[in-house]
Amino acid sequence: MRQELKREGIEIEYKKSEDKLPKSFWETYSSFSNSKGGYIYLGISEEKEALKITGVKNIDKILKDLTNQANDRDYTNYNNIKEDNIRILKDGEVEYVEVYIPEAPTFSKPVHVRGNINNSFIRRNDSDQKMTGEEIRRYLRDANPNNDAELIDFFNxxxxxxxxxxxxxxxxxxxxxxxxxxxxxxxxxxxxxxxxxxxxxxxxxxxxxxxxxxxxxxxxxxxxxxxxxxxxxxxxxxxxxxxxxxxxxxxxxxxxxxxxxxxxxxxxxxxxxxxxxxxxxxxxxxxxxxxxxxxxxxxxxxxxxxxxxxxxxxxxxxxxxxxxxxxxxxxxxxxxxxxxxxxxxxxxxxxxxxxxxxxxxxxxxxxxxxxxxxxxxxxxxxxxxxxxxxxxxxxxxxxxxKIDLIDSYVDLSKEEKTIISYIEKNGLVTMKELQSLEGLTEHIAKTRIKKLIEKRIVSKYGDSRSTRYGIQRDGSELIASLEHDIRNMQNYIVDKSK
CATH class of the missing domain: 3.30.565.60 (Heat Shock Protein 90)
Incomplete structure (x- = not known):
């Protein structure tokens, strides 16, 4: 099955690289390592009309070069290539390579290339941008914190x-x-x-x-x-x-x-x-x-x-x-x-x-x-x-x-508030459940849920009959919600045992 490909962005980069590993690979490698990580695809080119899978002709050579260069200080100061993060994928008879570059540890940043710390890159939108001198100094400070414990001369x-x-x-x-x-x-x-x-x-x-x-x-x-x-x-x-x-x-x-x-x-x-x-x-x-x-x-x-x-x-x-x-x-x-x-x-x-x-x-x-x-x-x-x-x-x-989710948005319709309130109370819900709420028809429910997804208030989970809708939360919010539920359960058990 062909993998669905997205356009280049903050976490995705495509390189044509049919015959060899391109030099620009290492700039993206640096920027992903210094940012939030991302995927580099070798054997795909992004053209105006669409993405084109051109494939990699000599995968063994490119993977060997990738491994050798990652361990070569002339290419980078930090090896952020892990074998488990490399996949060979197929589109029909054409093979291409996916390389996942995780964010590097703070103490290893800035990850730079070509043996020069000034060749440190950071990811912004869909491009690799060279860090400024101040940005490099910032990363170096974070790599070795506790700066405020330094003793100072001429002050008493x-x-x-x-x-x-x-x-x-x-x-x-x-x-x-x-x-x-x-x-x-x-x-x-x-x-x-x-x-x-x-x-x-x-x-x-x-x-x-x-x-x-x-x-x-x-x-x-x-x-x-x-x-x-x-x-x-x-x-x-x-x-x-x-x-x-x-x-x-x-x-x-x-x-x-x-x-x-x-x-x-x-x-x-x-x-x-x-x-x-x-x-x-x-x-x-x-x-x-x-x-x-x-x-x-x-x-x-x-x-x-x-x-x-x-x-x-x-x-x-x-x-x-x-x-x-x-x-x-x-x-x-x-x-x-x-x-x-x-x-x-x-x-x-x-x-x-x-x-x-x-x-x-x-x-x-x-x-x-x-x-x-x-x-x-x-x-x-x-x-x-x-x-x-x-x-x-x-x-x-x-x-x-210091207010709840619904009140924090000033542009919600009555139906959107009804949907949010129901989801907050019941967790993941189906479209059928939403359509049964007072004041909501099938058309209104579908229209309003689409708007809430566009506003990034609600997320869609699953497809077809398994589709569910829930409040959009990032990892930090999910952890806080889970720990709150655990504490409530612990209190319930303690109260019941008294």
Whole structure:
């Protein structure tokens, strides 16, 4: 049976390669390895009218060249070719080759070719694009994180904000009443709590980069991180004339030094105060308060996550925005774990270990690797629209909703809302079930389900009589939903055994 072929795109590339392995193979190899992976087909050409299967005449030679070159440092710095990922396919009597290139591990990026790191490529749409110098440096930083633990010369206690240190010490004192934290010398305190390290070459104690970001005076931070910029905007009552009603931004005349510690505290308080603004829940007070507390947990974790995992060497603003029905947290630096690992929890790869330590000792974030899990749990428990995570092009964007899926779309018809509501309650459903709902005929049901699929709200599963329709979810959402069901089952078993 002939395999259905799709046009070239973000994860598919065709190479004619009838007689030999084309040089352009390695550029695509590099771009897939540095992106989300993809399939390279040898023996197929993409022409204006259609895809043409031209075939590979000497498959054994091409596969041998592929294996040899993948192990040759003159071609690439990382062998990402696995035997199990190569398939020989047939179209009639014509043979062609499918090579799957998985995403390379973070510590092996950027995967480059022809013995030159400047020949590092990334996949954008259907093309392989050479990385810029900044993109290469970004990948190198991610390959060897913990940059904020680096000791810095020419910076000392004078470059830190004394008021910030005092507030932090008060927090630690409250969590450790048996200790005399407030009486400690500031330098000795910072040394004890991981903000200062010893230079093994000189024996001298020096500030860590993360300590400067966390406690520093803004002017001092900018001296080391010239692109440092934090921005919060309240856009809940946004209009054509008014884009935001409240803002906290570094670089402005603030009455406090806007280091990470102060930004976190000021912005978290403002975020919490927005939770019940236009927050549509039923009138049950306990239900409202429970949901309010849950959203506050999500906001706390999301804010800490954005500050902890940001790449402060990059030229991108850390931006926190509050809208009427959702919040957006954006930070430079892609996640060092997958979206599924973020939602499941447990897996953690810190970009800034010093900042992580300082946040956790203050009680500002949950145990390592549990922040994403908490955020998804809150959405599942309260039947909110699931969080949305984007991590590409050197930055991470997390969107958290405080309303359900139906209310998050403003352009749904009555029939579309009926269909979504029924699917959310019953899981995978048939067209026959949808046609039986009140107000839906066969024509209306088919028309509306087609629109919901186009809007990427609903997905179609199976064909013909086995066709089912369900809410479209990515891997992270499926994991969160499954774990929620498991917890409910565990609670049911415990309650029943009492």
């Amino acid at each position: 206690i004078e470059h830190l904000d004394v008021k910030t240190i005092r507030k932090y010490k008060e927090l630690i004192q409250d969590r450790n009443e048996e200790l005399n934290i407030l009486e400690m010398d500031n330098w000795e305190f910072l040394k004890k709590y991981g903000a200062i390290g010893m230079d093994k070459n000189t024996g001298e104690y020096k500030l860590k980069k993360g300590a400067l970001l966390f406690f520093g005076k803004e002017e001092s931070i900018l001296a080391l991180y010239p692109n440092y910029h934090l921005d919060y905007r309240n856009r809940i009552q946004e209009t054509l004339d008014t884009r935001w009603i409240d803002r906290v931004s570094s670089g402005e005349l603030n009455n406090i030094e806007l280091n990470l510690f102060n930004f976190y505290n000021v912005v978290l308080e403002k975020l919490v105060n927005t939770v019940l603004e236009n927050f549509q829940l039923n009138e049950d007070t306990k239900r409202r308060e429970s949901a309010k507390r849950d959203v506050e947990i999500s906001l706390r974790e999301a804010l800490a996550n954005a500050l902890i995992h940001a790449d402060y060497e990059d030229n991108v603003t850390i931006k926190i925005e509050a809208f009427k029905n959702h919040y957006v947290f954006s930070n430079p630096g892609e996640m060092l774990v997958t979206k599924e690992e973020f939602a499941r929890g447990g897996e953690t790869k810190a970009r800034n270990t010093t900042i992580v330590t300082l946040f956790r000792k203050a009680g500002y974030s949950e145990r390592a690797g549990s922040g994403g899990m908490k955020i998804f749990q809150v959405a599942t428990q309260n039947k909110f629209r699931m969080p949305e995570v984007q991590s590409n092009e050197g930055k991470t964007i997390l969107k958290i909703w």
